[in-house]
Amino acid sequence: MKVVIYTHPPDYVAAALAARAWRSLGVSPVLAVHRSDPLPVVEGCEVIRTAAPRRGNLNGLAFLREHLRILREHAEGEWVFKADSDTLCFRLDWCRGIEADAVGLGDVGMRAFWGFCYAVRPAFLDTLIAAADKGAPAEEEDLAIGLLTASLGRLHTYKPLTPGCPLAGFAWSVERSAEEWKGLVDAMCFQRGPERSHRAVADKMREFL
Amino acid sequence: MSKRFFLITLPRSGGTAVQRMLDATPGVACCGETGSMLERVCAMESVVEGMPGGWRVGAVPVVDLAAPEGVCYGVRSSYLGREGWSKAVARWSWLLRRWPDAVIVFVTREVDDGAEITLSMTWNLWIPSFAKCAGRLWKRWREMRQSMLDFREMNPGRVAILPMEKLGDFEAVAGVLAAVGIPLAWEAWEQVNASRPGERRAAVAELVAVEKAAKLSPVPNPFDGDRDPFAAVGNETDGSDDPFEAEDAARDPFPAPIKPARRHRRQPPRPFIEMAAEVPRAIVYPWLSTAAVWQELRHSLRSVAEHFEDKECPIFILGDAPPPWLRPGGRVQWRAIQGYAPERHGQPLNRRAGMWQATVTGVQLAEEVCWMNDDIYFLRATRWEDLRVALTEGRLERKVGEMLASTNVWRRGLARAVCDLLDERPLRPVWRFATHTPYLFEREKSLAILRTYRLSYKGSWVTLYHNHHNTPHEPCAPHKVNRLPATAAARFLNHSNYTLTEDLKGKLEALFPTPAPWEAT
Numbered sequence: 001m002k003v004v005i006y007t008h009p010p011d012y013v014a015a016a017l018a019a020r021a022w023r024s025l026g027v028s029p030v031l032a033v034h035r036s037d038p039l040p041v042v043e044g045c046e047v048i049r050t051a052a053p054r055r056g057n058l059n060g061l062a063f064l065r066e067h068l069r070i071l072r073e074h075a076e077g078e079w080v081f082k083a084d085s086d087t088l089c090f091r092l093d094w095c096r097g098i099e100a101d102a103v104g105l106g107d108v109g110m111r112a113f114w115g116f117c118y119a120v121r122p123a124f125l126d127t128l129i130a131a132a133d134k135g136a137p138a139e140e141e142d143l144a145i146g147l148l149t150a151s152l153g154r155l156h157t158y159k160p161l162t163p164g165c166p167l168a169g170f171a172w173s174v175e176r177s178a179e180e181w182k183g184l185v186d187a188m189c190f191q192r193g194p195e196r197s198h199r200a201v202a203d204k205m206r207e208f209l
Numbered sequence: 210m211s212k213r214f215f216l217i218t219l220p221r222s223g224g225t226a227v228q229r230m231l232d233a234t235p236g237v238a239c240c241g242e243t244g245s246m247l248e249r250v251c252a253m254e255s256v257v258e259g260m261p262g263g264w265r266v267g268a269v270p271v272v273d274l275a276a277p278e279g280v281c282y283g284v285r286s287s288y289l290g291r292e293g294w295s296k297a298v299a300r301w302s303w304l305l306r307r308w309p310d311a312v313i314v315f316v317t318r319e320v321d322d323g324a325e326i327t328l329s330m331t332w333n334l335w336i337p338s339f340a341k342c343a344g345r346l347w348k349r350w351r352e353m354r355q356s357m358l359d360f361r362e363m364n365p366g367r368v369a370i371l372p373m374e375k376l377g378d379f380e381a382v383a384g385v386l387a388a389v390g391i392p393l394a395w396e397a398w399e400q401v402n403a404s405r406p407g408e409r410r411a412a413v414a415e416l417v418a419v420e421k422a423a424k425l426s427p428v429p430n431p432f433d434g435d436r437d438p439f440a441a442v443g444n445e446t447d448g449s450d451d452p453f454e455a456e457d458a459a460r461d462p463f464p465a466p467i468k469p470a471r472r473h474r475r476q477p478p479r480p481f482i483e484m485a486a487e488v489p490r491a492i493v494y495p496w497l498s499t500a501a502v503w504q505e506l507r508h509s510l511r512s513v514a515e516h517f518e519d520k521e522c523p524i525f526i527l528g529d530a531p532p533p534w535l536r537p538g539g540r541v542q543w544r545a546i547q548g549y550a551p552e553r554h555g556q557p558l559n560r561r562a563g564m565w566q567a568t569v570t571g572v573q574l575a576e577e578v579c580w581m582n583d584d585i586y587f588l589r590a591t592r593w594e595d596l597r598v599a600l601t602e603g604r605l606e607r608k609v610g611e612m613l614a615s616t617n618v619w620r621r622g623l624a625r626a627v628c629d630l631l632d633e634r635p636l637r638p639v640w641r642f643a644t645h646t647p648y649l650f651e652r653e654k655s656l657a658i659l660r661t662y663r664l665s666y667k668g669s670w671v672t673l674y675h676n677h678h679n680t681p682h683e684p685c686a687p688h689k690v691n692r693l694p695a696t697a698a699a700r701f702l703n704h705s706n707y708t709l710t711e712d713l714k715g716k717l718e719a720l721f722p723t724p725a726p727w728e729a730t
Contacts, residue, residue: 009295016363038299041306043364202362 075122106157113146233397626669
């Protein structure tokens with residue numbers, strides 16, 4: 001199986017750390033770098049170029065279409081994953097045995113689908129590509145894929161901030177050890193914010209590896 | 210064994226040493242500094258990327274580093290990767306992609322005062338492009354170092370980090386290199402480790418050689434005009450990514466280049482006569498009667514009588530003549546200093562010689578000496594123990610250039626002391642201990658200074674002594690005042706001839722009205 005990680009220069013180190021975690025699970029990382037960015041060499045990773053504008057945060061119809069084709073090109077095995085540079089995956093239990101066309105974090109009341117870590121069935125990608133060629137229900141790639149899957153196939157989402165939810169964002173203000181976190185969730189996003197630099201995110205991710 | 214390696218060295222981090230160690234190892238060849246060669250090759254090969262027909266980087270190699278069979282061949286550069294993270298990762302990734310059998314060895318060093326000092330002392334001579342980099346050099350250096358650490362994180366199997374701090378440990382150096390398939394011979398390491406290229410006098414020789422080479426065959430700036438990567442280049446990182454930003458903002462800008470005419474060449478120490486200590490402790494005043502403008506010495510001594518806890522230790526005045534109010538045979542004794550003594554026309558023979566003689570004599574009179582001056586006054590109770598933490602007013606090493614060029618002889622003497630300290634104990638901060646407050650000198654430590662350094666002028670003694678011996682210190686500011694009434698925290702008053710106004714004289718007379726036991730009149 002493969003995971004596609006979109007990244008850019010400030011996040012190359014984080015992407016390398018994320019890739020290391022995915023490789024430990026037997027998933028081959030593919031780093032997607034925009035053609036305007038320097039082409040990195042990252043150990044154990046296939047690096048590909050993308051052309052569609054990302055419009056700030058993986059937005060836009062052109063990006064969505066290119067992204068789905070990239071997923072199809074690299075689809076092998078049971079799932080093809082998409083993850084962010086700042087996401088560590090500790091286990092694949094969250095998608096094991098799930099009877100759905102896509103699985104990830106989502107909640108109808110909050111946000112239909114989050115894109116920091118999700119999985120899509122390779123067989124379903126043609127359906128998504130055909131739908132995206134006609135149009136997209138949302139600007140954001142993750143939201144578009146979640147809504148399209150929900151309407152055209154079977155979408156399995158974990159509700160955030162609920163007991164047993166295996167996908168979560170790292171809570172910077174909570175005092176908990178890395179081992180405790182890894183016992184609670186299968187994958188975690190270390191989201192950068194106004195108070196947290198790229199370096200702080202990479203340093204924190206390193207503690208979990 | 211690796212076939213090829215690239216030695217990318219952080220400036221002033223022992224890169225020359227590593228290159229020589231490797232080049233001297235049998236079966237390994239590593240060329241010296243290649244300057245911008247790799248940059249240019251990368252630029253040439255990258256041109257094809259923009260060409261039509263689906264050409265890609267590496268599709269048409271311009272250069273092939275063909276190494277002889279069985280030789281591990283290395284190319285050294287301290288230029289490739291200086292331009293911020295994006296360009297660094299692009300260049301270094303190009304190396305690994307272009308030569309799939311190659312590895313990279315980064316030579317780094319800790320971000321510390323030593324690194325800053327050596328950069329600030331040499332930047333204008335060894336890298337032409339840094340002449341335009343000025344105060345941002347430090348930030349670029351740290352960025353390059355962090356880029357190296359990050360790139361290794363991305364490619365741990367093909368990239369090694371060799372810290373300068375490990376270069377003196379053969380096992381450590383050989384281990385790092387062996388992990389990426391590069392052998393290192395012990396004999397090669399030992400030979401280079403003994404000579405330490407770049408350190409101390411070798412660093413000075415290196416600077417002179419670079420200067421001479423530049424004069425004989427000037428090398429054009431490889432980063433001309435608007436292709437200069439350091440000329441007003443935008444930041445690669447935003448402020449939140451730079452943990453040193455606040456610290457950098459507080460630093461002084463890098464100094465202007467030192468003009469050759471003002472360079473300092475270290476002189477050997479002067480011979481001197483060693484004398485046995487006469488007493489365990491003493492207070493010493495060097496004093497030139499012809500330089501007195503009022504009765505400063507009298508009132509300074511009254512402050513000693515009132516506030517200095519030790520009421521028994523002798524007090525020596527070393528100078529040209531005893532004060533007229535001094536009662537002979539008492540606690541305060543006058544000793545003649547030949548250099549200060551009037552000669553022929555009533556002028557001191559040689560004021561500098563007098564200063565030298567007073568220093569050599571004064572620091573040996575006792576095992577511990579409290580060094581005073583007639584413009585220093587104690588303002589509250591003081592013990593010998595209170596003087597063991599010296600007082601400082603900032604650092605000096607980055608002001609050497611301007612001080613050497615100063616018209617003030619005191620500042621020039623101080624600058625020479627700083628240069629000698631940097632030569633003797635390189636890469637360590639030099640603190641300004643010449644604060645015009647009481648100093649504590651130990652005889653044995655003083656002898657060590659006399660045997661090591663040549664005194665240039667008054668301010669250099671205390672600078673040499675305390676920096677060389679790493680005396681504990683704290684900022685001077687709350688402890689010294691130059692006017693009265695003093696602040697509550699002030700322990701000493703110091704004035705100059707200009708600030709000794711009539712008002713201050715009156716206040717000193719009021720503060721110390723009582724004649725001391727050693728005053729005859």
